[in-house]
Amino acid sequence: MTKYRSKIIVKYSVLFSKIFRYARYYPEDIMCILRFFVFLGLFYFSNWRSPNNAEFVNLVYAYFLSVPISEEELSFYKDNLDQGNFSRIQVILSYLMLPIGIEQKLFSRTGIESHHLARVKLVQEILPPAEYILDLGGSCPGSPEGALMVMGYPYNPQQLDIVDLPQEERIYDQRSEEHPQKFITPDNLTKINYIYRSMADLSYFPEHTVDLVWSGQSIEHITEEEADKVIKEVFRVIKPGGSFCLDTPNRQLTKLLVRRGFVHPEHKIEYTPEELIAKIQKAGFIIKKTLAISPMPYSLKTKKFSKLEFINSVGLSENTTQGFSFFIYCMKPDS
Structure with missing residues (x-):
């Protein structure tokens, strides 16, 4: 049991050290994620429903990227979401600094x-x-x-x-x-x-x-x-x-x-x-x-x-x- 606990402690210590290192070097990414999910939660609370793909993309631009969206950009992301080419989590994570190993697992290709x-x-x-x-x-x-x-x-x-x-x-x-x-x-x-x-x-x-x-x-x-x-x-x-x-x-x-x-x-x-x-x-x-x-x-x-x-x-x-x-x-x- 002690050996098992030691492995768990080591595993989570490594995980938390990686999270700490990421937060240290990319604090703007962490703040963007937190801000976006706060506003996504407010959307759910005020509407009692999941946003459709167009609304989701608008939320990403408004509260994650903090820039206005054009019709071309909205169409690009919405159409790919509608067709199943992208997932919503991929849209969010695509803007973050990720290790190449995670990127290769997350997306269809690099x-x-x-x-x-x-x-x-x-x-x-x-x-x-x-x-x-x-x-x-x-x-x-x-x-x-x-x-x-x-x-x-x-x-x-x-x-x-x-x-x-x-x-x-x-x-x-x-x-x-x-x-x-x-x-x-x-x-x-x-x-x-x-x-x-x-x-x-x-x-x-x-x-x-x-x-x-x-x-x-x-x-x-x-x-x-x-x-x-x-x-x-x-x-x-x-x-x-x-x-x-x-x-x-x-x-x-x-x-x-x-x-x-x-x-x-x-x-x-x-x-x-x-x-x-x-x-x-x-x-x-x-x-x-x-x-x-x-x-x-x-x-x-x-x-x-x-x-x-x-x-x-x-x-x-x-x-x-x-x-x-x-x-x-x-x-x-x-x-």
Whole structure:
């Protein structure tokens, strides 16, 4: 009996320590929950009935988010509740800071999985064709073809050079193997070369040689000073009329998700679209297209990150500022 009681004490001690830690770091979440359930209780008391889904969503916006609701937002949450895609508890918890393990159990999939699908759509439908591609940070564990080809890039380049860190310099990916430095894909005979070094050092490449430089979720892994150098070097190595395409997390949204630090521990900086566009234009590039990846207009408006909106945002939009990540497609002038 004593041993059983000890186990119970340990179990609940751990639970209460987690609750205390959560309350310490996210007191605003605790206050939002308390305020909402107080007003939800008052609704039950005054009406003697459960609110319908439209009323429930209005209550969430009024007493949990403390912002007015638009018809589009009301329709999004109400329709999904009516169809059984969301539960009411999921709507509430989607706005809170939750450990990834709980998030995976609570929702049908994680927002990061949905975001990957949106990025796959970008690679397959938006990136331009090119014969010689330089991919910055594009290695893929288990696939020597690299991330760009694995995501379904629809064209057959003659050569793909992938710049990535050597294994011993990787912090969170040290167990993944280094691929052969030279590799030929069996299906389309693309010649793939690996150059193991920091993407901040492109001195290996001669000027005016590359048709397309692709930086997929990598520029945030280097410092702002290194990024300035990279953009300048990319301009040097691209042929006149060639393209520079990149995507990166949008700080306007990521700061709502992670209130202390960045969305990945290896990130050195996360940009807003305006900040990065200004850097690229300063280097001499002409902006051809910008897009939002996984647009989240409701989260941006309410200043509260909704994981349900993230999970259901598998697409692209023209309003660049609304994306969890954003995409820039620019070109080097012909002369």
